[in-house]
Amino acid sequence: MPQSVIFTFPRLGDYHIVIKSFLREIVPAAHVIVPPPVTQKTLDLGSRYSPDFICSPFKVTLGNYLEGLEQGANVLLQTGMGCRFGYYGEVQEQILRDLGYDFQFLCFSCGQARLDRVYAAMKRLNPSLNPAQFAHALLAGAKKIHMMDKFNRYMRENMAFEKAQGSFLRLQSNLYEALQKTNNISLLHQTSGAIFAAMNKIPLETPQRPLRVGVVGDLYTLMEPSSNFYLENELIKQGISVSRMMSVSFLFLRSNARSLRGAQGYLKYTVGANGVDSVCQCKRYAQMGFDGIVHMKSFGCTPEINATPALQRLSRDYKIPILHLSFDTQTSETGVQTRIEAFSDMLAMKRKAQAASAAPAFGKGERSVGNA
Amino acid sequence: MIIGIPKGLLYYRYEALWRSFFHTLKIETLVSQNTDYGLMAEGIRNTADESCLPAKIYLGHVRSLAGKCDYILVPRFDGTGKNEKLCERFFGMYDTVKNTFPGVRLLDYNLSSKGLHSEARGFVEMGARLGKHPFVSLFAYNQAKKTQKEQQAAQVRRQKKRLAAEGAKILLVSQPYVIHDTQLGKPLLQILKDLNITPVFSDDCDAAECVKASRKISKQLYWSMNKESIGSIPLLQNQVDGVILLTAYPCGTDSLVNEMVMRKVRDIPVIQILLDEQQGEAGLQTRLESFADIIAKR
Numbered sequence: 001m002p003q004s005v006i007f008t009f010p011r012l013g014d015y016h017i018v019i020k021s022f023l024r025e026i027v028p029a030a031h032v033i034v035p036p037p038v039t040q041k042t043l044d045l046g047s048r049y050s051p052d053f054i055c056s057p058f059k060v061t062l063g064n065y066l067e068g069l070e071q072g073a074n075v076l077l078q079t080g081m082g083c084r085f086g087y088y089g090e091v092q093e094q095i096l097r098d099l100g101y102d103f104q105f106l107c108f109s110c111g112q113a114r115l116d117r118v119y120a121a122m123k124r125l126n127p128s129l130n131p132a133q134f135a136h137a138l139l140a141g142a143k144k145i146h147m148m149d150k151f152n153r154y155m156r157e158n159m160a161f162e163k164a165q166g167s168f169l170r171l172q173s174n175l176y177e178a179l180q181k182t183n184n185i186s187l188l189h190q191t192s193g194a195i196f197a198a199m200n201k202i203p204l205e206t207p208q209r210p211l212r213v214g215v216v217g218d219l220y221t222l223m224e225p226s227s228n229f230y231l232e233n234e235l236i237k238q239g240i241s242v243s244r245m246m247s248v249s250f251l252f253l254r255s256n257a258r259s260l261r262g263a264q265g266y267l268k269y270t271v272g273a274n275g276v277d278s279v280c281q282c283k284r285y286a287q288m289g290f291d292g293i294v295h296m297k298s299f300g301c302t303p304e305i306n307a308t309p310a311l312q313r314l315s316r317d318y319k320i321p322i323l324h325l326s327f328d329t330q331t332s333e334t335g336v337q338t339r340i341e342a343f344s345d346m347l348a349m350k351r352k353a354q355a356a357s358a359a360p361a362f363g364k365g366e367r368s369v370g371n372a
Numbered sequence: 373m374i375i376g377i378p379k380g381l382l383y384y385r386y387e388a389l390w391r392s393f394f395h396t397l398k399i400e401t402l403v404s405q406n407t408d409y410g411l412m413a414e415g416i417r418n419t420a421d422e423s424c425l426p427a428k429i430y431l432g433h434v435r436s437l438a439g440k441c442d443y444i445l446v447p448r449f450d451g452t453g454k455n456e457k458l459c460e461r462f463f464g465m466y467d468t469v470k471n472t473f474p475g476v477r478l479l480d481y482n483l484s485s486k487g488l489h490s491e492a493r494g495f496v497e498m499g500a501r502l503g504k505h506p507f508v509s510l511f512a513y514n515q516a517k518k519t520q521k522e523q524q525a526a527q528v529r530r531q532k533k534r535l536a537a538e539g540a541k542i543l544l545v546s547q548p549y550v551i552h553d554t555q556l557g558k559p560l561l562q563i564l565k566d567l568n569i570t571p572v573f574s575d576d577c578d579a580a581e582c583v584k585a586s587r588k589i590s591k592q593l594y595w596s597m598n599k600e601s602i603g604s605i606p607l608l609q610n611q612v613d614g615v616i617l618l619t620a621y622p623c624g625t626d627s628l629v630n631e632m633v634m635r636k637v638r639d640i641p642v643i644q645i646l647l648d649e650q651q652g653e654a655g656l657q658t659r660l661e662s663f664a665d666i667i668a669k670r
Contacts, residue, residue, distance in 0.1 A: 051627050051628060052646075053621060053622040053623075058628075084624055087592065087594070087595075090593075090632070091628045094632060094636070095631075098635060109592065110455070110592070110594060266467075266471065268448075269448045269463065269467060271460070271463050271464030272464060275460075275463075299422060300422055300627075301422075302460040302461055302624045303464070306460065306463065306464025307464070308420040309472045310467060310471045312471070326422060
């Protein structure tokens with residue numbers, strides 16, 4: 001290596017914490033540049049050099065790379081599969097090369113998304129890397145991802161009802177701090193015990209039947225909160241319990257066959273990427289009696305568009321309102337906010353109407369207030 | 373019994389195979405009419421607004437067949453092997469149609485790269501649903517395959533003839549369901565004809581050769597139909613005067629692949645023309661005329 005390795009990679013939610021410590025462990029000599037949080041500047045940079053009608057994750061991640069390269073990064077990481085996402089890498093690399101940047105592009109997409117390929121690539125950067133070290137880093141990473149996902153899932157569902165404002169966020173920052181500090185697995189186990197015990201002790205004032213909303217959609221828009229204008233936080237502010245199954249742990253553990261079984265009656269085949277998961281999760285939320293569902297995707301996301309007719313039929317059959325939102329770099333935050341407020345108002349009104357019509361002795365009085 | 377075949381999307385790729393298969397089985401087929409404005413509008417009414425235009429048109433074709441036949445053929449494709457995939461649109465076409473028109477009876481087969489979903493098996497299963505013995509279906513499938521090969525050979529011959537023509541020639545790189553559609557590609561062909569330009573079609577090339585040649589533009593590309601279309605550029609770039617990348621809004625695969633082509637293909641004039649549902653012909657005419665001027669000047 002003539003020059004020192006400086007990694008950068010696209011942002012996805014808070015997972016940069018895990019990726020950073022993973023890279024630091026397997027290539028100790030390297031610097032890791034965590035791309036700055038996505039801002040309008042990121043979007044402007046990314047869209048300036050992107051094709052016209054590509055989905056927004058392409059533009060945002062390209063913006064991430066550009067910001068990382070400006071800070072001196074020289075090794076870029078990318079992965080992807082399932083849809084267009086798998087082809088991002090080659091096109092992004094070409095765009096960046098045409099702009100005159102000098103860098104090494106490590107793309108683990110589709111057939112390349114295998115641990116042995118990752119190992120081989122990292123071995124080239126750090127010749128003293130051995131399989132045991134690599135396996136340890138992987139295990140520590142997996143443990144961290146699991147802890148993050150478990151905590152954040154509980155937090156989304158209960159944060160609306162915390163007694164003392166900010167208790168969840170405080171604990172979350174404690175957790176992230178602990179994750180950054182160590183790669184030692186037994187220490188991580190200890191931390192995880194302490195954090196989850198504290199999490200379960202956070203005092204809550206949960207109403208007897210809280211409003212519950214499920215969030216489904218494409219993986220990037222769901223997991224990178226800046227791409228959906230922090231929609232989940234908005235819902236939580238309205239006093240709603242938010243459930244989202246999508247996470248990195250979910251992506252590792254999901255199976256097409258299982259999701260297809262869950263989507264029975266609405267899909268016969270898989271429809272690409274996570275489309276089938278959206279339908280499966282939506283059906284599950286409907287059966288669990290959720291009040292509403294938000295279906296989010298980036299503009300033009302083919303798998304999610306394939307899932308849309310099935311979701312619309314589900315909405316009719318189960319009388320569950322679904323808010324379909326599509327995001328791209330031009331989407332206005334105010335517009336989204338208005339729609340979310342209207343949606344949560346509508347859910348609250350529907351609940352009231354149900355309560356009113358359930359009071360007389362006859363039946364449940366299922367009433368639909370229509371689809372959003 | 374009548375099987376309806378919507379004249380959209382993969383019809384242009386598998387027409388010979390499908391028609392010949394049902395013909396050998398002595399089952400009547402009904403192909404929907406050519407796309408016109410009304411049919412397109414009907415399709416747009418019935419699809420999610422972000423679907424690509426050819427998919428909207430396809431739904432219009434399905435709608436126009438509903439009630440006129442016993443089954444409508446809506447197959448599901450994901451690919452034929454590792455690194456040989458189709459656009460995700462085709463993954464979900466069956467379920468999209470099924471959920472949009474729940475009352476319509478569909479006939480489907482699955483062409484998948486996973487498991488044992490070879491094309492032959494798909495056709496045998498389809499035959500079984502129509503009450504045909506597997507051997508009969510298999511025979512019909514083999515016949516159909518032969519017809520398909522003959523048709524492909526005829527296309528390659530047609531290509532040679534076009535390449536031998538005098539005057540300016542333009543290579544049209546496009547999905548077959550865009551360029552051959554009467555509503556999408558035909559106005560463009562008419563303008564080219566008026567300009568005395570011979571169109572050369574990317575889907576008339578030998579598919580296997582194209583796939584191989586496409587590696588000159590992109591190595592990681594895994595969409596078969598895009599490999600076939602862009603592979604025609606390195607194959608033919610010395611025999612034509614210009615290249616038109618014709619795409620329909622918002623095509624998922626072309627959005628990336630055409631970007632790659634425009635960045636990699638440097639020694640021949642290339643333009644991208646994007647068709648949408650509101651297109652006016654005046655804009656198309658201007659762009660084609662100026663492109664023709666550029667070619668003439670070279």
